Amino acid sequence: MALRFHWSMSSAGEELKGAKARGAVSGIPNLDAHVRFCRQAEECGIESLLTAFGFHRADPIVLATALGMLTTRIKFMVAVRSGVCLPTLFVQQVNSVAAVTGGRICLNVVAGHTPEEQKYYGDFLAHDERYERTDEFLTVCNAFWKGSGEVNFAGKYYTVEKGKLSTPFVAPDRTSPEIFLGGNSAPGERLAAKHADCMWRLPQPAAAMRDQVKPLVDGGIEVGILVSLLVRETHEEAIEATERLIARFDGAPRRTHEEFARKSDSVAFTSTYKLANADDWPAPYLWTGAVPYMGAPSVAIVGSAEEVTEALFTYRDAGVTQFLFMGWPDLEEMERFRRLVLPAVRAREEAEAGRAEVAAS
């Protein structure tokens, strides 16, 4: 199976992702900058762009609709939280976006980060109950997408009777949106196994991930990692780039993310902060030095073109088949990915497929 690559769009129009306090981001999307971001991603072999959810951002599903109208190939991985809208309406929204964009929408389900922000949305459920509600939410959604006939569901959080919608999910190759689900906790894993096509994990060294990944893959879903990328022509240049990056922060925004980590009840986020404090290089290709400044998603695969390509296949051999990248800045890193990494990855995949054919004949 070919490795699949996605990129986060959350920094479009912003140079250093995550380096601003969340309340200070304007929330007014710069459509031109977003469209440029999308077009470059299309050229760089990126399959979909993550449009994140948060009070400080534009609504991801409305934004994806606009960008989908202004682009031709790229897909949008729209972040969704279960507590903010009823599942029937959500399915209707997603199917409507698919109808106007040629099905270029997939979903990234998040259970929510901080209880504080959940309350802005009128959501007062605790962490474990949010998972339980997300379970019901996705059960109803999948009944609309994958079931035949009217939807009937009676749960603790949702009750739907004879539910139906005229707008189907229409895409060239699917009748339901691909579902990604993020989280590192046990309830997150159960949820992913039940409803998702792929589970996002925060990266650890590949060897350490193998045992966690296996049961998920055996259960029929893919596993991907949410990771930053820092690739240069040579190893030395890559290391220099990490040093230059840290020098730019000069200590200032560090507090922002310490504050966020304290408020967060997400297991995925808090465990990465622990990892970051232990050692800046948990593996030769994996760097956590930017985490105190830019948050958990800034754990990075770092190295020369060959080292990064090798690292991707090391992850693949541990069962990780999809990657959601970020970069500093995104567009330059994406261009280096296209030039230095992607051709080598595809060439190696083709060579392996060729060997497999020879072996079979």
Add this chain to the structure above:
Amino acid sequence: MNELKFHWRLTQGGERHGASRGHQASLGETGLPDLGQRIRFCKRAEELGIDSLLTDFGWSKPDPMFLAAAIGLQAETIKFIVAYRSGLICPTSFVQQLNTLSTIIDGRFSINVIAGDTPEEQHYYGDWLPHDERYARTEEFLAVCRALWRREGPVNFEGKYYKVEGGKINTPFIAPDRTFPELFIAGNSQQAHDLAISQGTIWMQIPDTPETMRARGADVLAAGKELGVRCSIIGGATRGAALEQAYALVSQTRDGFDDGAKEREFMRKSDSVNVRTTYARAGESEWLTPWLWTGAVRTHGAPCIAIVGSPREIAEGVEEFVDAGVTQFILAGWPKLESMEFFGEEVLPLIRQPKEIAAAL
């Protein structure tokens, strides 16, 4: 006085000539929009001086917010009246979605908040509140929305249906002349009337005689809100030609489809006062005034109460409502495009003509 505004209902996919509501919903293709056709409809509406196009909400149609995003990007000046139901999404998310939409199409939309037509359809969405409580909930819903639109700091609200703590979103509502969208409150019930005064900007009704409208709406106008009417137009070169069209509409049966039976079934299920009173009124009298015809209500639904006549008679009919305090009209006809062209070319110039000139003619 407020500027007179004329809106039209947006054409739907798979529309049949003269199709009633029941017939339309029975056609599978209403769910998948033909975007090209709708964009052409929008451009024609712009040329004809139509202010906004109403995009309906319902299980048999695509989500109107996303339709407005997709079409609005392709059109220049036309606005949309996006119908939405209060119980299906939390107010903070709703405002975030709408504000995002405003940044994409320059605020070219208003919102028509509806309480829902039938409990049966509400159950598709997981909404189980009875009619009167749906209004109480809408009151709270809009109170939270308006607090977020005021942007005077974190929103705290504790009601029976919604609780929000420290609520804020970074994306503002952006429009050349407003800080929040116009809020149409539709319905003939006392609750709709009260809601229009407390949270709306305009009270929309299915019309009765101008005298009745004047009496019902006096306190709404006194509260600084507008009055609006939603009805149909059936016009011809002469009164005789218009009447012929009107009677043809209700006499034909199409594909063996019994419109009357379908509408009776809808009426049995509906708990909308708006719909019920108009249906009852249609049984009392076919002509409420010499030009206000209820003949199509029992087969085609309440909004099909129609102003019937020659261009001058329709203009006079509209002006009688204007004299009763009405400043906005949501109109439709059969077929939607041709009737909009008739109205824009033949009737609207008569209405827009300064009164002195009209008197001299």
